[in-house]
Amino acid sequence: MTKYKLEYIWLDGYTPVPNLRGKTQIKEFDAFPTLEQLPLWGFDGSSTLQAEGRSSDCVLKPVRVVPDITRTNGAVVLCEVMMPDGETPHPSNKRATILDDDGAWFGFEQEYFFYQNGRPLGFPENGYPAPQGPYYTGVGFKNVGNIAREIVEAHLDICLAAGLNHEGINAEVAKGQWEFQIFGKGSKRAADEMWLARYFLERLTEKYSVDIEWHCKPLGDTDWNGSGMHCNFSTSYMREVGGKEYFEKLMAAFEAAREDHIAVYGPDNHMRLTGKHETQSIHQFSYGIADRGASIRVPHSFARNDYKGYLEDRRPNSQGDPYQIASQILKTISSVPTGATASVAA
Template identity: 85%
Template sequence: MTKYKLEYIWLDGHEPVQNLRGKTQIKEFAEFPTLEQLPLWGFDGSSTNQAEGRSSDCVLKPVAVYPDPERTNGVLVMCEVMMPDGVTPHVSNKRATVLDDDGAWFGFEQEYFFYKNGRPLGFPEAGYPAPQGPYYTGVGYSNVGDVARKIVEEHLDVCLAAGINHEGINAEVAKGQWEFQIFGKGSRKAADEVWLARYLMLRLTEKYGIDIEWHCKPLGDTDWNGSGMHANFSTTYMREVGGKEYFEDLMAAFESARADHIAVYGPDNHMRLTGKHETQSIHTFSYGIADRGASIRVPHSFVNSGYRGYLEDRRPNSQGNPYEIASQILKTIASVPVEIEQRLAAAE
């Protein structure tokens, strides 16, 4: 038997942005544990904004398990928060109520800023560095500094070793700003891996004395980009059937549901979605081919394939909850009738 270090990870009850929490227990197993072998585990919800002190018990329910490459015999355990009965989802448990579909694929582009001493990494103590331009996908000390690339490369390696479907990294438009991409099939799986990638990034930067700023517009009303979490999405129908008529119906549904999407796309999004810095106004819905300033960017490959493939929603922001974002996208897609036989005939 081997003693495994089980890191139970969950989302607390803070609003409007939940924080990641984690604690470790040691359990013996003959081999790397399966999800079914992992027990429920209680915690003090009064310390995480999830219960009152006079009745503080909450329960962690394991829902996904990954190896933890940074610990000997380590296990990353993504959890949902349940009420004391271990069955009823806690009100803060967004994962338990999301619309899910294994045929729905999501690719999240998580942007963020490295922060040091209260300023983006690489900013001078007073004022600002040279304007935006050379930083996006930049190379060289003057553009990316001497530690950021080391961190993102290490984070990439850790995520891949953990089995997280990490798909890439790049320096972003503002100085000190970076991005990683996570892909998953199904709302819950994709969102689980975004949260775990966030957790691993936060834990990694502890040893560098650097913070991660997830806020969508940390530099406020200045001529610097904010941070998004663009959501690339497709369903089986979009990939295999699609068609221009269906696409137009889908965009009409997204326009009608604009307020529902904005409501779950992350707090303070009005600061970011201004119509500037590659965004559409928060009050407007638009779509366009290869248009980075649209609400929905339509790739050339989508149009060239007969309006089949994936689309990119550019409105979600960097501190949004991927469970809610993916679920809302699926709800809007589900509102569009799919008359498969008729649409297949039209496509032919």
């Protein structure tokens, strides 16, 4: 028997952006534990804005377990928060109620800033570094500094060892800004992987005395890019059938549901979606082939392939909850009939 360090992690009750929480318990197993072997575990919800002190019990229900190579015999256990009966989802538990479909594929492009001493990593104590230009996919100390690449490479290794569908990394447009990409099949699977990847990154940076700034526009109204979490999406029908008529109906449905999407695409998005810095205004909806200033970018490959494949929604921001983002996209897609003569559902 081996004693495993099980780090149960969950999302707390803070709004509009929940925080990741985690605590460790030790359990003995013959081999790396399966999900079915992991017990429910309670926690003090009054300390996480998920209960009141006079009735503080909440329950963690494991939904995914992955290896953690940073700890000897380590595992990270992603959990849903349940009420004390262990069966009823807690109101803060968005995962339990989202729309899901294994045929719907999602690829999230998570942008973020490294922050140290109250400013982006690499920024001088006063003022700003040289303007944007050389930092995107940059190489060399003057562009990316001396620890950022070490962190993102270590994060990549941790995620791959955990079995996550981590698909790549790159330095981003602003100094101190980076991106990683996560892919998953199904709303829950894709969002689970993103939250796990976020957790691993947050914990990794502790030893570097660096914070992750997830805010979508941490530098405010300046000529520096904000951070998005562009969502690439497709369904079985989009990949296998598609067609221009269906695509146009789909875009009409996205335009009609613009406010529903913006409502779950992350707080303070008005600061980022200004119509500048490769974004469409938060008050408008547009789409275009290879147009990074549109709400939805249509890849050249999609248009060349008889309007089949995937699309990229550029509006979700870096703080957005991937559970709600994927679910809303799938909800809008599901409103569009796939028959050739059908109209967009009301």
